[in-house]
Amino acid sequence: MPKLYDYVLSGSCYKVRLLLSLLGIAYETQAVDFFPGREHKRPEFLALNPLGQLPVFEDAGLVLRDAQAILCHLANTYDASGQWLPRDVRFGSVMMWLSFAGGELMAISGARMIAMLNYAGDLAALQAKARAALRLLDDHLADRAQAGGLWLVGATPTIADIAMFPYVALSHDAGIGHEDYPAINLWQRQVRKLPGFVGMPGVPDYF
Amino acid sequence: MSLTDDRAALDQWYTLGALQDFPAGAEVPSRLLGEDLTVRRLTDDVEVRAAGRALPVRTDYGHLWTSFGTPERDLFELPESREPDRRWIHCGPVRVRASGLRLVENFLDLAHFPYVHTDILGSEAHPEVARYEVEQRRDVDELWATKCEFYQPKAAAASDEGQISKYMYRVVSPFNVMLYKTPPTAPDRWDVIALFVQPADEAVSVAHAFMLVIDLTSTDAELSAFQQMIFVQDKIVLENQRPSLLPLQPGRETPTRADLSSVLYRRWLKEKQLRFGTEPRTDLQSTDLPHA
Known part of the structure; x- marks a missing residue:
């Protein structure tokens, strides 16, 4: 297993x-x-x-x-359907957002460890980086919503959405609220509706 | 913000963390009651200083304790700490943006189990809080809630099935609380789970969860992860509670029968005239004000 x-x-x-x-x-x-x-x-x-x-x-x-x-x-x-990791024109974009989720967005993780678990570090600097990453993500999702899209890439959820969701949803622990990111909030609701969705402690239930 | 002038808060013992969090030789900054502190661990001794002054220190129960004032009593008794088969689990400090009194009150609450710790400490099909008893033990100045029972789908890390857990709660000082609860594998004994709250500022607390448990199967990592999961489920609720300071003014929040221990806790805090972490009251004449 x-x-x-x-x-x-x-x-x-x-x-x-x-x-x-x-x-x-x-x-x-x-x-x-x-x-x-x-x-x-x-x-x-x-x-x-x-x-x-x-x-x-x-x-x-x-x-x-x-x-x-x-x-x-x-x-x-x-995933036999290939939906979560599409091998067509979407592949490059999925990789791009996957890399962002493991890169720039991880500023939230750093800020969260300082704010919540007393780790040493520059909280304000990491929060600023985290807000910049969320701004970029919110703008992208707003563009997608304008075009009728619910997901980061293409018409179905992909592993890019799954890699992105946790630290977006945990940003409260880093002292960053969601009120400035309306397109992110819309997208978070879609992720929560996926069959088989599970949360974790710190991920709010009240969407 | 600077050190509070609240006598009732100053004259208490507070933990600054598990002793293992303070490596020998290192100087570690900390904060308590609105004041910055420095902790320095020498080989055997620990030194706590604030504003150039050395504070009293205790090292009971694997934790570092200090006080700005003159506590009326010594630290509470914890006989279970002398039982050789207990596992000592330090769950690490977690910072919460809420009054420490809110943390203690939440810890005392059974009614939120089905909704905040769904399918773990409670289930939405069994939300009822059965009648329990509360008392103020004046000889030791502690609050106790006894004969508490609750159906729990997963009461502890070692649980394979649901159980009706028996609980007792014990508040030993305004910011230090513990519960006694049926271990899944030793129904005739009590696990001890303590929450020692370090009130850094009025609405910022550091929670130190500590367990003395009977468990022959779970790893330390599993025991600690279980408690951290529960506590972080509470954290998000605590940080969204308004007001973030605990209201003691009558009528600000309405208790139900399930909140007996909270009612007693608030009455006890009023009796002590504790202000740190409480919402300023507007219903008292100036001559009645605790600091007047």
């Missing part, structure tokens, strides 16, 4: 849990004491992922790190 090395409050682990649930894939988890135990920096975990980061996913002998890479693997392996 596939195995997810998981931390319940990690938005990156949640990306993987969310797609596993949407695809109806059975899996087991191993809890990693990320906080306060810093188990992901201990030798046993570094043997799995030398970068010392969560999530790690084991599947049929593969050991994968990086949430975005794991989403690609899941869609590639388990």
Whole structure:
């Protein structure tokens, strides 16, 4: 059975849990004491992922790190319809937004660790980066809505939407509300309606 | 904001975190009651300073405790900490943008289980809070709620099935609270789950959850993850509660029968004339004001 090395409050682990649930894939988890135990920096975990980061996913002998890479693997392996990782003209755009979700948007993750878990760092600088990323995302989704589109790319949800959702939804923990991002709010409601959607602690239920 | 002048708040013990959060030799900044502090751990000793002054220190129950004032009593008793088969789990500090008193009150509340911790600590099919008993134990100056029972689909990390959990709640000081609850694997004993709140500012708190549990199967990571999941489900509700400071003025919030422990807690806070983390009152004559 596939195995997810998981931390319940990690938005990156949640990306993987969310797609596993949407695809109806059975899996087991191993809890990693990320906080306060810093188990992901201990030798046993570094043997799995030398970068010392969560999530790690084991599947049929593969050991994968990086949430975005794991989403690609899941869609590639388990989604016969090809909807979640389209191999046509949409492919490049899905990759582009996937990269944004694992890149610029992760400023929210950094700000969240400082605001919520007392990590050291420059909260105001990370919040500014996070707001810039959300602005860019909101503008894109507003353009998409104008053209009648509900999703980041094309007419169906893809792994780009799944990679994007967790840290957008968790931004409250980073001290960033959603009131300035109407197109994001519309899109978040669509994600929540997906059959098999699961939340996580900190993701608001009141949409 | 600077240090409060609230005598009732100053004369209490507060935790600044688990001792393991303070590495030897390092100087760690902290904050309490509106004032910045520095914690320095020497080999055996811990030093806490604020505005050039050394504060009293205690290191009971794996935590660092301090006070700005002169607490009337020593730290509370926790006999379970001497039982050798207990697992000690420190769940780490979590910052919450809410009054610490709100955190304590939420911790005392059974009625929110089905709605905030759905299918874990409660289920929407079983929302009723059965009658329970509350008392103020004047000899130790603690509040207790006893004979609480609640149906829980997943009461703890080690649960395989639903159970009717028995609970007791114990408030040992305005910002420190704990509960005793049936462990899934040892129905004749009590797990202890404590919430030590460090009120950094009136509406900013750091929550230190700490457990002394009977569990032979779960890993430390599983035990801690379970408690963190529960607490972060509460956090989002706490941060959206208005007013964010606890109202003590009659009529501002209306309790129901399920809120007996909250009613007693608020009455006790009024009796102590505690103001830090409470909403300013407009119903008192100036001569009645606690600081007058």
